[in-house]
Amino acid sequence: MAAIIRLQREDFDAAGExxxxxxxxxxxxxxxxxxxxxxxxxxxxAMTLEHYPDMxxxxxxxxxxxxxxxxxLKGVTVIHRYGRLLPGENIVLVVVAAEHRxxxxxAAEFLMDYLKTNAPFWKKEERAGGAHWVGAKDGDDxxxxxxxxxxxxxxxxx
Amino acid sequence: MKVLYFAWVxxxxxxxxxxxxxxxxxxxxxxxxxxxAARGEEYNHAFEKRQVIRAAIDKVHVKPEAPIRGARExxxxxxxxxx
Numbered sequence: 001m002a003a004i005i006r007l008q009r010e011d012f013d014a015a016g017e018x019x020x021x022x023x024x025x026x027x028x029x030x031x032x033x034x035x036x037x038x039x040x041x042x043x044x045x046a047m048t049l050e051h052y053p054d055m056x057x058x059x060x061x062x063x064x065x066x067x068x069x070x071x072x073l074k075g076v077t078v079i080h081r082y083g084r085l086l087p088g089e090n091i092v093l094v095v096v097a098a099e100h101r102x103x104x105x106x107a108a109e110f111l112m113d114y115l116k117t118n119a120p121f122w123k124k125e126e127r128a129g130g131a132h133w134v135g136a137k138d139g140d141d142x143x144x145x146x147x148x149x150x151x152x153x154x155x156x157x158x
Numbered sequence: 159m160k161v162l163y164f165a166w167v168x169x170x171x172x173x174x175x176x177x178x179x180x181x182x183x184x185x186x187x188x189x190x191x192x193x194x195a196a197r198g199e200e201y202n203h204a205f206e207k208r209q210v211i212r213a214a215i216d217k218v219h220v221k222p223e224a225p226i227r228g229a230r231e232x233x234x235x236x237x238x239x240x241x
Binding site: 116 | 162164165166168214217219233235236237238239240241
């Protein structure tokens with residue numbers, strides 16, 4: 001299965017990336033597109049994302065491979081931005097194309113749960129009073145933990 | 159071996175990366191953190207709560223008891239907040 005994985009400063013076009021998996025083919029019946037966006041919590045004026053470049057690509061690819069072992073997929077795109085972002089800006093994109101919606105929804109959620117805990121990015125929030133590193137959330141660890149290790153067999157999509 | 163630091167670990171140490179040459183008795187990730195902590199005030203401040211710091215050897219997540227022999231690069235960082 002082909003996958004597109006990109007780390008970049010620039011914004012991305014979610015609709016365009018999703019369209020890529022449908023263009024010129026008729027075996028894709030479901031495309032799920034998730035966009036993570038920078039919010040403005042309690043006076044956050046900007047957020048800077050630091051990352052570990054080589055590890056980020058390798059780690060995201062590892063999780064895409066894992067998703068492909070668990071569900072029958074036709075294509076995956078993951079784009080993660082880094083650098084200084086403002087509230088309202090896109091941070092991360094996950095697109096999953098499959099024959100049916102069960103696999104597309106499940107794989108997209110699985111990938112986002114892992115991106116939240118295992119992808120080497122660190123967020124620093126700026127407020128009027130100063131900048132602080134965001135702490136990892138227990139809820140994110142719990143969400144990632146509920147995906148039992150892949151048995152090597154594909155889960156039923158529907 | 160090359161050691162990399164990220165986020166507030168990097169800020170406390172004062173550098174993004176460096177080459178280190180620990181003695182042979184430093185065998186695990188945890189022992190390396192203790193050895194680094196002893197290098198100076200800023201290192202001690204960075205590694206004072208080792209249980210909070212995560213590590214990756216050659217870009218793969220590892221536990222504190224993982225051996226460091228043969229590692230080309232080791233990264234230390236707080237829990238990740240991507241996505």
